[in-house]
Amino acid sequence: MTIDQGTRFKKGCQAGISIAIGYVPIALTFGLIAKTTGLSLGETVMMSMIVFAGASQYMSLSLLALGTGAFEIVLTTFIVNIRHFLMSASLNEKVEPDRTINRVIYSFGITDETFSVAAIQPGKLTTGFMFGLNLTAYLSWVIGSGVGFAIGAGLPQTLQQSMSIALYAMFIGLLVPSMKKSVKVVFLAALAACFNIIFTMTNFLSSGWAIVVATLLSAVLVEWVEGIKKKGQVSNVE
Incomplete structure (x- = not known):
């Protein structure tokens, strides 16, 4: 990485701090509920590493609790996240030309929040900035999920079981603001x-x-x- 790209990477990390602050409490809650749903620490962290989509991961926990098959969960996740095609196509016009492999890597980190921050940046987006922005958000979500699981493991069994209600409260919290608008x-x-x-x-x-x-x-x-x-x-x- 050149000095110029390193500077832009640092700027991307700084821009991602606000996203990370918002992700941490949601990731903690996800890890906590994942523990009460029956997932292991490895499964919880791996889901956050591979899926990296808050609403879809919460939905997956609900489907897993219902005993839903893997294919239905994957299909539902695809439907929920289909908007990412549009976000990626939009950012494709704003980022600087670069190797396809680099674009593939940082496009994995595009979420509603990282897209919003990237879209309002002036001028062309550099590869360094996109890597810094998305990596900061990604690490906060993955680490937060693991920490949330660890916290859940330390709770009394009765309290762990009652935490399953938080899953439905989370869905209501996501839905109500959209319904108001x-x-x-x-x-x-x-x-x-x-x-x-x-x-x-x-x-x-x-x-x-x-x-x-x-x-x-x-x-x-x-x-x-x-x-x-x-x-x-x-x-x-x-």
């Missing part, structure tokens, strides 16, 4: 819940597939209705 999200969440209940109660699908199909079906229907509304608005203007 958009009525569309309210309909999407309600519709997905209804489909999931129907599929589960009728034994039409297993619990894992019920979540996957309910998510896809509700998203398609909401977007279809949204498209019809937009066409109607354009027709009225004309």
Whole structure:
């Protein structure tokens, strides 16, 4: 690494500190809940190292608790994180030209938060800056997960079991702010819940597939209705 790239790497690390501060408490909670879900320390840390996606990892814990199969968990994670294709395509226009291998490595660290910080930077983004930014966020998440697991292992067994409730509280905490900003999200969440209940109660699908199909079906229907509304608005203007 050249001196110039080293300086930019340092700037990337500094820009990632604010993200790391926000990641640590969420990572601690993830590690704590992973322990109560039945994962080992190695499995918990490995999930954070390989997946590196907070919402998807929390969702995976819920699916694992339901006994969902690996394929359904992978598919659901893919659906949840499909937005990363758009974020990566957007940053691709902003980063400096570099070897494909370097882009592949630092693109793994793109999250909602690192994307937001990178997108507001002036001028072209350098490889050093992207490595520093993403590495700082990545290490805070992985280390925080391991520390959270260790804390959970030290809690009394009864308290560990009760911590499973925190998983549902986390999902509510993620959902409510979005619901306040958009009525569309309210309909999407309600519709997905209804489909999931129907599929589960009728034994039409297993619990894992019920979540996957309910998510896809509700998203398609909401977007279809949204498209019809937009066409109607354009027709009225004309």
